[in-house]
Amino acid sequence: MRNILFVDSALLHEKLLEALGQIYCRPDETVLNLIREYEAKETHPLAKDMLQSILRNADVAREQSLPCCQDTGTPVLFIRKGEDFCLGDGDIMSTIESALEQGWQKYHLRRSMVEEPLFERKIIQDRPAPVIHWENVPGNTLEVKLALKGGGAENMAAHYMLPTSTTAEEVVEKVVTHVVNVGGQPCPPVIVGIGLGGNFESSALLAKRALLEPTGRAHPDVRYAELEQKILNEINRCGKGVMGLGAGPTALAVHILTEPCHIASLPLAVNLDCHAHRHTGFTL
Amino acid sequence: MKTHKFTLPLSPNSIRLLSPGDKVLLSGTLYTARDKAHRRLVDLIRQGKPLPFKLPETAIFYCGPSPIPPGKVCGSIGPTTSSRMDAYTPILLEHGLRVMIGKGERSPEVQAAVKQHQALYLVATGGVAAYLSTHVTKFELFLWPELGAEAIYKMEVADFPCYVAL
Numbered sequence: 001m002r003n004i005l006f007v008d009s010a011l012l013h014e015k016l017l018e019a020l021g022q023i024y025c026r027p028d029e030t031v032l033n034l035i036r037e038y039e040a041k042e043t044h045p046l047a048k049d050m051l052q053s054i055l056r057n058a059d060v061a062r063e064q065s066l067p068c069c070q071d072t073g074t075p076v077l078f079i080r081k082g083e084d085f086c087l088g089d090g091d092i093m094s095t096i097e098s099a100l101e102q103g104w105q106k107y108h109l110r111r112s113m114v115e116e117p118l119f120e121r122k123i124i125q126d127r128p129a130p131v132i133h134w135e136n137v138p139g140n141t142l143e144v145k146l147a148l149k150g151g152g153a154e155n156m157a158a159h160y161m162l163p164t165s166t167t168a169e170e171v172v173e174k175v176v177t178h179v180v181n182v183g184g185q186p187c188p189p190v191i192v193g194i195g196l197g198g199n200f201e202s203s204a205l206l207a208k209r210a211l212l213e214p215t216g217r218a219h220p221d222v223r224y225a226e227l228e229q230k231i232l233n234e235i236n237r238c239g240k241g242v243m244g245l246g247a248g249p250t251a252l253a254v255h256i257l258t259e260p261c262h263i264a265s266l267p268l269a270v271n272l273d274c275h276a277h278r279h280t281g282f283t284l
Numbered sequence: 285m286k287t288h289k290f291t292l293p294l295s296p297n298s299i300r301l302l303s304p305g306d307k308v309l310l311s312g313t314l315y316t317a318r319d320k321a322h323r324r325l326v327d328l329i330r331q332g333k334p335l336p337f338k339l340p341e342t343a344i345f346y347c348g349p350s351p352i353p354p355g356k357v358c359g360s361i362g363p364t365t366s367s368r369m370d371a372y373t374p375i376l377l378e379h380g381l382r383v384m385i386g387k388g389e390r391s392p393e394v395q396a397a398v399k400q401h402q403a404l405y406l407v408a409t410g411g412v413a414a415y416l417s418t419h420v421t422k423f424e425l426f427l428w429p430e431l432g433a434e435a436i437y438k439m440e441v442a443d444f445p446c447y448v449a450l
Contacts, residue, residue, distance in 0.1 A: 025414070045285035046285050046305055046307070046447060049285065049307065049445075050409045050447075053409045054409070054412055056412070057411070057412035057414050057415035060415045060417075060418060061360075061414035061415075064356075066350075066353070066417060067350045067359065067360040067413065067414065068360070068411065068412075069360065069362060069412075069413050070347065070348060070350045070359065070361055070413040071348070071362075071364070071413075072350055108350060108351040108352070108353040108359060109350060109351070110348065110349070110351065110359070110433050111432050111433060112348070123434070125432070150411075152365040152387070183388060183389045184387055184388040184407065185365045185367060185387070185389065186365075186388075187387065187411045243387060243388075243407055243409055243410060243447075244387075244388060244389060244407075246305075274410065275411050276410075276412075
């Protein structure tokens with residue numbers, strides 16, 4: 001017997017609005033704790049000053065309910081929908097869109113999306129145009145992850161189809177070189193999401209999903225956990241620093257996610273997020 | 285780290301006092317301009333039409349602010365990635381622009397042009413836009429409202445914190 005759960009769309013709407021209200025003015029708490037640790041031990045005055053402004057910003061944003069970054073981002077959602085989860089009075093897609101639009105107005109978020117990418121690039125004024133990734137899973141729950149992804153860090157993504165002869169050291173080198181080359185542009189210190197395996201498109205999705213893992217978590221496979229640590233250490237050894245000005249931390253965490261891949265392939269995708277790392281999730 | 289307090293517009297003498305890594309607290313008028321406004325400004329120059337402000341007295345802040353919540357002076361205010369403006373910057377410098385505020389590295393062409401014109405490229409901390417908004421005392425839409433966040437906004441700032449990059 002299937003145990004189908006019917007939920008009111010109003011509940012999903014309310015939860016989404018609440019999730020958005022939590023994150024637009026509040027970066028990831030683990031990120032802020034890491035910034036506090038770095039600030040406490042930082043000896044370079046320039047880096048220390050900028051780290052302090054990140055902490056001060058978190059206070060001002062929370063106290064005054066102001067967006068912690070003027071780029072309130074692209075809303076990115078990962079939805080895991082149980083086969084037996086249903087909205088009793090509407091559809092999930094339009095509920096998401098209307099909740100986000102209401103939140104965009106309520107919290108005074110920036111209209112940052114354009115209708116089409118190349119010609120007029122006219123700003124969309126009536127909807128936040130979320131990017132939504134769906135998964136169908138067994139069960140009767142709905143898991144929602146929501147992130148606000150800034151454009152500056154998103155632009156600094158990279159994708160490689162590597163030869164299968166690539167070693168772990170070469171993967172480290174690829175990622176580190178990339179993060180060093182993009183310098184101050186993605187607002188370091190950054191979070192590094194890495195997708196390894198899958199195919200062309202799924203590796204990119206893995207990298208995005210990796211960003212939304214709990215900050216600083218270690219990969220369950222110790223070989224990949226070591227790789228994460230090595231990449232993090234190497235990035236921070238390079239000295240690009242806060243905002244690329246040469247001092248302080250460049251990255252706060254590196255998360256790798258993997259998937260099976262073709263015998264001919266070794267896809268590698270790198271997605272970065274800035275220190276204003278805004279994400280949350282809930283389950284219905 | 286040396287800290288300088290300056291009132292805009294900056295004189296060439298003030299710019300000469302600065303070294304990379306110095307902190308600058310700016311007071312005075314800033315104009316926002318990002319991708320689309322840059323394209324329009326450069327189009328005006330190429331068409332020989334007048335610009336909306338005198339470039340030598342203008343400090344351009346690469347910024348697309350968030351909307352103003354009720355009762356506030358402005359929304360959140362912070363730098364966007366400067367490299368996207370690299371294509372437009374040398375011509376603006378040729379026409380007198382001397383002060384730019386953004387984030388991230390500039391192209392070799394922009395670096396050379398900044399040097400040649402004795403201009404100044406400052407970096408403001410990214411992702412701290414709520415904090416930076418507390419340094420804004422006046423804020424208004426200046427030009428091209430149809431561009432939304434990409435319009436040109438005019439703002440008065442007090443001790444607005446930046447760091448010398450170039």
